[in-house]
Amino acid sequence: MEAGRETVLMQATLKVYRHDPDAGGKPTFQPYPLELPEDATVLDGLVKIREELDGTLAFRASCNRGFCGECTLRINRGGRLACMTRVASARTKEGEVTVEPIRNVRVLKDLVYDVDQLLWQKIKAVEPWLQPTVSQPEREHVLSDEQLRPVRNAMKCYYCGLCDEGCSVIPFDNTFLGPAALTKAYRFVSDPRDGARAHRLRAIGEPRGMWDCVHCFEADEHCPRGIGPTHRIMDLRDAAVGMGIKSGTRNPQVARHYDSFAASVKASGWLDEGRLALETWGVRRIFDLLPVAWRALRRGKLPTPYRHPKRPGAERISRIFEKVERRSP
Ligand code: SF4
Ligand code: FES
Structure with a gap:
């Protein structure tokens, strides 16, 4: 608190992900009603919970200044640094802030992940x-x-x-x-x-x-x-x-995709998606894409009969390609 300035307090409930995989059981969101200074961060809230309400809460943090990147969490369903997120701006109309580990990670305990x-x-x-x-x-x-x-x-x-x-x-x-x-x-x-x-x-x-x-x-x-x-x-x-490295050895379709994309735009002034699919995946794999084509057809995204006319100004686009190709080694 700054000298001579009174701390204004606010109410907020941190709904915190709790789970100890070693102990078994299902993950839960534990609500912790808190009284915090109006400029408190989510990390301040977690520290208060651990110090005053529940010493078993596990989370990771270090600098408390946005310098170390240790306190990455999902706060109200979005990735953020807990020490740089103010409770006042994160809380919902109901005064709640949901805090959980980021997605697609193995949780070790509560908010600590692998x-x-x-x-x-x-x-x-x-x-x-x-x-x-x-x-x-x-x-x-x-x-x-x-x-x-x-x-x-x-x-x-x-x-x-x-x-x-x-x-x-x-x-x-x-x-x-x-x-x-x-x-x-x-x-x-x-x-x-x-x-x-x-x-x-x-x-x-x-x-x-x-x-x-x-x-x-x-x-x-x-x-x-x-x-x-x-x-x-x-x-x-x-x-x-x-450097002429358009794909790896195990994904040659990347180079084909790249070349087909450029060739169709050069020829017609816009992307020919039918040609792109065929040239990228080849005739054999194209059958795997039939369900996608069917869905596109039903949603009116595939013109029937399929056609790909030249766009006005296609010649100018083609000349740009030729200019770039002349410059390339
Ligand atoms: S968001 Fe990604 S690139 Fe940026 S600092 Fe964090 S880990 Fe590094
Ligand atoms: S604790 Fe260091 S960036 Fe949040």
Whole structure:
């Protein structure tokens, strides 16, 4: 409390996820009615519960300043840092705030979850160490500010996991590397001292890597460090395509998708989705897509008979492609 200023108190109920998998039983949301200062954060509320109401409540936090990324939780169904979320702005009309672990993680106890499974295993998979071109450099490798800018940006990551929590792919496939690990990969791909660029891009180009991102930009929305993980994934893709690495060895359809997309826009001025599906998946796999085509047909999203006329101005678009192709190595 500031000197001479009286603390204004407010009422709020924190509905906190409680579960101890070792003890068995089902998860519950335990309501804790609290009286808190009006500027209290959700983390302040959790500390008060543990100190005054229930010493068995488990949660993780460290700096209490938004610096460490330890207190990532789902608050009112959205990923947030508990120490940076004010109860007053989060509570509903009924004065409630729901607090639970983030999605798609193994809960160890209450609000503490398995960060190894969420982050570290995926980060280890992208070989998060510098692999220099020569093992014994003769002198210091000095980089300019310009060269270091992308590296520094990626190094701001403090592994809070909020981007993975917001990711649209992970809820469907938890083996997807995810934006946090791909941001780590970007940190090394963008480092001019690293000699494993092509190897890295090939590795993260395999299934469940960078091509599985659906660029929903949720990761950018969630990142408290302003790193722009989705943009970094797109940078990785650009770097891969720039080096002629359009897909991994186990997902050649990515390169076919890429080429077909460009070819149809170049030819007609817009995307030919029928051609895209056929050229990406081939005649044999296309039959697997028939249920999708049927649903699209019923919703009026598939023109019958199927046709794909040239758009006005298609020639201009085609010339842009030719110009870019002439510039490409
Ligand atoms: S990229 Fe941003 S949101 Fe993702 S783990 Fe790093 S700091 Fe957190
Ligand atoms: S406790 Fe460090 S960011 Fe919240």
